[in-house]
Amino acid sequence: MASSVFFGNANNGFQAGTIYGPVNTTFHLPPERPETPPPPSILIPFVRDADFVERGTTLGQLQQRCAAPDARAALVGLGGVGKSQLAIEHAYRTHKESPDTWVFWVHASNADRFRESYRSIADRVKIAGRQDPQANIFKLVHDWLCDCKQRWLLVLDNVDDAHFLLSGQAGGDGQGQTTNAQVIRKPLREYLPHCERGSIIVTTRHEAAALKLVERRDIVRVKPMDEAEGLALFKKKLGLQGNNSGVAELAAVLEYMPLAIVQAAAYILQRAPQYSVAKYLDEYRKSERKRTSLLNYDEGHLRRDWEAKNSIIVTWQISFEYIQQTRSSAADLLSLMSFFDRQGIPEDLLRPRTERQEAETNQTEKAEDDGDSNSEDDVSQSSAGDDEFGDDVVVLQSFCFISTDAGGTMFEMHALVQLATRKWLESTSKLEQWKQKFVSNLCAAFPTGEYENSAACQALYAHAKAAREQQPKDESSIAEWATVLYRAAWFAERSGNIADAETLAIKAMKARKKVLGQGHEDTLWSVAMVGLAYRLGGRWDDAEELFVQVIETSKKKLGADHPDTLTIMANLALTYQNQGRWDAAEELEVQVIETSKKKLGADHPHTLTGIGNLASTYQSQGRWKEAEELEVQVMEMRKKKLGADHPSTLTSMANLASTYRNQGRWDAAEELFVQLEVQVMETRKKKLGADHPHTLTSMNNLALTCINQGRWDYAEKLQVQVMEARKKKLGADHPDTLTSMANLAFTWKAQARSAEAIVLMRQCVQQRQQVLKAGHPDLTLSLRVLERWEVE
Known part of the structure; x- marks a missing residue:
């Protein structure tokens, strides 16, 4: 039965009865009505930013490049660094300065949005x-731009993946649909016209993408703001006037990254007045988890494309995912680098550890191997590994995630990028994997803390x-992690960084107790390192308790004459010295020396250290001649064994x-003043640093020699320097700082500045009463001196 269709009163469209076979129909659209061309205008989906902050010479570079005929330029930098904001500002300035210039904005994150922008x-x-469904909208816009009589600026925003611009586009109706008779058209890149009256700006995170569209010389690198720029942006977004130290501090913490600053300002303002900059800063410093939570805030920016995220963390993680998909080995390299300190990341620690181990053992293996080795294969594998690593570095540099030093062997990255990477690893359940890899590589590379390893440490x-x-x-x-911290504590102690040494040693001790047990040799050494940090920090009673504990365990585990046991006994003896317990120190030091001579030899460094410690005890007891004999012996032996500029020799x-000076042998002391004390002081400055304990x-000893020579002014200058440096390095109430204070008081007294001397000595006594036990020789002496001065 035939069906019928009713079309109404009009006779439009296609009407047919029953048809058997194909039908070809042609529709004739009415002709387009002529349209009046509009005057040049600005087509940007963002309002101008009233809070825009000048970025040094970046805009100037952009303007200079765009002023040339047929100009192209690319703003390349990290996501959130402000590339689009610079392009927006440049676009508005261009149209304001030249109202006859057309300004167009193209969203270039993918083919669909590129098409939408061209249609707009x-x-x-x-x-x-x-309006023709079969029209090629790209060609229409291209041809219009080429024929345009006015100047024009085209901004291609977010060209982070240029592949869609390089592939051929299927022909169709101009809306993305195609017919059965598809025609492959030329790549979209070809629809970016070259025209003397036009200029094109590209914004991208990916340098490789930029190089598909512009020459390398046309790349303008956008870096984070400097301090003044970051502070200015923060103040504008918060509506602040004048100086604000909290804002400056927070801007620095956020590494002057514009998106992070805008994001933080929005977070603070949304919670004001209950919330403040100080509160944000306090929250930010609490933990890594809190930092990522704050940086994940996704509000606050009105001049970002709807596809772009306002969260700096998410912004970068989009790039991480892209790298993971396109070159997973580069993502692996980024993952490993995220755990290091942000600066000075050595290439050697980033390569696969097995390569380093093979290189270190290669010579021994060859000596033991009677078979032929295929050296050509070895070379080709190494070369391939170098190429792979180099390519990974290029990818990460292209995304501005890392940079290198001039030699190309040290890397650097932003701390915020590292934080975002670790957050990304956590979200993909890979955090522990790469954390362990980082710890393992660092443990293999970090040497022990001996002086000879100072540069490597x-x-x-x-x-x-x-x-x-x-x-x-x-x-x-965890065991490897504890080893890293222990060795770092060792180096910190040798470098005079007592606070760091204590913190690192305590963490290593706790970890080793947990995974190795209380009696393990490595655990004992960690406990001893904590004790050493306590001793050097002036916590002598705490140090004594730990040393006694370790000695008892070490005697049982290793033996009373084991070198490790003797080393800890020597540290306990030094603690007795610090406490003013000269007899106990002497007894233990003699025991250590005799055992060390039998076990290690009379010229062993440990034996010489023991002899030097005994000489120091003799000094404290006023036994100058005995001290001198031992010190001459140790000095000569160390010169032969270690060299004249070794810290132990110095x-x-x-x-x-010091012994000569205390004996009143001024002639000898004056000679040594030139030959020894100045030499020792200057060498220590070079070898150890000007603020090393x-x-x-040495500076203090030189000051004492100057006093004996009557050079009061120079002595005072040195003593003030020492006292202030010790306050910063060791703390205001450290025993060594208080010794400097007492010495300066004596100098002022000798200069007839009695009132100042009494005030300073009184302060010294009060602080010594807080940190030293009653009866300590230093406290007793200062009390006696102060009492005498006050009645004079």
Whole structure:
């Protein structure tokens, strides 16, 4: 039965009865009505930012490039660094300075949005033929721009993946639909016209994408703001006037990253007045989890595309995902780098550890291997590994996630990028995997804290401190982590960083107790390191308690004559010295020396250290001649064994000069003043640093020699320097700081500045009463001196 269709009163469209076979129908659209071309205008989906902050010469560079005929430029930088904001400001300035210039904005994150933007341009400028379903909208806009009599600026925003611009586009109706008879058109990149009257700006996170569209010379790198710019932006967003130290501090913490600053300002303002900059800063510093929570805030920016995230964390994680999909080995490299300190990341620690181990053992393996080795294969594998690593570095540099030093062997990255990477790893359940890899590589590279390893330790020290907050969960990895912290504590102690040494040693001790047990040798050494930090920090009773504990366990585990046991006994004897318990110190030191001579030999460094310690005890007891004999012996042996500029040799030389001075042998002391004390002080400055405790001791000794020579002004200058440096390095109430205070008081008294001397000595006595036990020789002496001065 045939069906019928009713079309109404009009006779429009296609009407047919029953048809058997194909039908070809042609629709004839009515001709387009002529449209009046509009005057040049600005087509940007964002309002101008009233809070815009000048970015040094960046806008100037952009303007200079765009002023040339047929100009192209690319703003390349991290996500959230302000590339689009610079492009927006440049666009508005361009149109204001030249109202006859067309300004267009193209969303170039993907093909669909690129097409939408081109269609918007066609509609705005009223291009004829744009309504035709078969029209190629890209060609229409391209041709219009080429024929345009006015100047124009085209901004391609967010070209982070340029692949869609390079592939051929299927022909169709101009809306993304195609017919059965598809025609492959040229790549979209070809629809970006070259025209003397036009200029094109590209914004992208990915340098490789930029290079698909512009020459390398046309890249303008956008870096985070400097201090003044970051502070200015923060104040504008918060509506603040004048100086605000909290804002400056927070801007620095956020590494002057514009998106992070805008995000933080929005967070604070939304919660005001109950919330403040100080509150945000306090919350930010509480933990890594709190930092990521604050930085995940996704509000506050009106001049970002709807696809772009306002959260700095999420913004970067989009790039992480892209790298993971396109080159997973580069994502792995970024993952590993995220745990290091942000600066001075050595290439050697980033390569697979097995390569380093093979390189270190290669010579021994060859000596034992009677078979032929395929050296050509070895070379090709190494070369391939170098190429892979180099390519990964190029990818990360292209996204502005890392940078290198001039030599290309040290890397650097923003702390916020590291934080975002770790957050991303946590979300993908890979955090522990890469944390363990970081710890393992660092443990393999970080040497023990002997003087000979100082340079290597210094290069890795910041990374060990970064590891302090990255304890793994796996027990074997915890053991490696504790080893890193212990060795770093050792180096910190040798470097005079007592506070760091204590913090690192305590963490290592707790971890080793947990995974190795109380009696394990490594645990004992960690406990001893904590004791050493306590002793150097003036916590002598705490140090004594730990040393006694370790000695008892070490005697049972290792034996009373084991070198490790003797070392800890020597540290306990030094603690007795600090406490003013000279007899106990002497008894223990003699015991250590005799056992060390039998076990290690008379010229062993441990034996010489013991002899030097005994000489120091003799000094404290006023037994100058005995002290001198031992110090000469130790100094000569150390010169032969270690060299004249070794820190231990310098200590011997300084101690001998001090003994001469205390004996009243001014002729000898004056000679040593030139030959020893100045030499020791200057060498220590070079080797250890100007604020190292040993360097400060040398300055103090030189001041005492100057006093004996009657050079009061120079002595006072040195003593003030030492006292202030010790306050900063050791603390205002450290026993060594109080010794400096007492020495300066004596100098002022000798200069007839009695009132000042009494005030300073009174302060010294009050502080010594708080930190020293009653009866301590230093406290007793200062009390006696103060009493005498006050009645004079």
